[in-house]
Amino acid sequence: MAELNRAGAEVSERLARLVLDLLMAMAVPERFLNDWPALNATRRGTPQQLPVLAWLDELADRTSPILAPLLKEISRAAPKLEWRQTYKAEDFGPEFLNRYGWTELIGLRGPIASTKIACGILLLGPELLYPAHAHEAEEIYVCLGGAAAWMRGDEPFTSQPPGTIIHHPSWMPHAMRTSSKPLVALYVWRGGDLAAKSKIIAPS
Numbered sequence: 260m261a262e263l264n265r266a267g268a269e270v271s272e273r274l275a276r277l278v279l280d281l282l283m284a285m286a287v288p289e290r291f292l293n294d295w296p297a298l299n300a301t302r303r304g305t306p307q308q309l310p311v312l313a314w315l316d317e318l319a320d321r322t323s324p325i326l327a328p329l330l331k332e333i334s335r336a337a338p339k340l341e342w343r344q345t346y347k348a349e350d351f352g353p354e355f356l357n358r359y360g361w362t363e364l365i366g367l368r369g370p371i372a373s374t375k376i377a378c379g380i381l382l383l384g385p386e387l388l389y390p391a392h393a394h395e396a397e398e399i400y401v402c403l404g405g406a407a408a409w410m411r412g413d414e415p416f417t418s419q420p421p422g423t424i425i426h427h428p429s430w431m432p433h434a435m436r437t438s439s440k441p442l443v444a445l446y447v448w449r450g451g452d453l454a455a456k457s458k459i460i461a462p463s
């Protein structure tokens with residue numbers, strides 16, 4: 260059995276506290292702040308790196324002053340965290356996997372256990388389309404750094420700067436598209452299966 264990743268546990272607890280402080284300071288719907296667990300990492304894990312992390316350092320200069328400390332902390336913590344991918348090459352092609360990854364801080368899989376919410380960090384490389392997908396959990400994203408255009412439901416893609424909160428109700432199709440810059444964003448899921456693979460929405 261894997262050893263408790265103590266360094267990963269400590270940075271996850273620190274990041275989770277910074278994330279919660281940020282969310283409480285923003286106009287995040289209160290239901291996304293309820294049901295947070297005590298921010299103690301108890302789950303075993305193994306640090307895992309992904310190709311998308313190559314863009315993390317350049318994101319440090321592409322944010323607002325209020326978000327910069329959290330982004331810096333994510334960058335420092337990244338080598339100790341378990342970065343994962345939900346999709347396979349057959350979903351969106353092999354190049355997608357070079358430019359996509361996430362790590363869960365809180366939830367069914369991350370170092371801090373919760374059955375009520377999942378919270379983590381999404382990274383996308385530049386020149387990437389994350390095609391339309393949907394999931395049962397209600398979700399908010401907070402853009403932390405970089406840039407992307409976001410699509411919600413039937414709305415057109417709209418550029419969202421760092422600091423924007425994006426809400427996806429349960430099963431609302433959504434997609435993201437980066438251009439020359441990568442993207443780092445926080446996500447919080449609540450309700451539904453917190454470890455479910457999203458349903459891919461075929462283009463119409």
Ligand SMILES: [Fe+2]
Binds near residue numbers: 427433
């Ligand atoms: Fe989503």
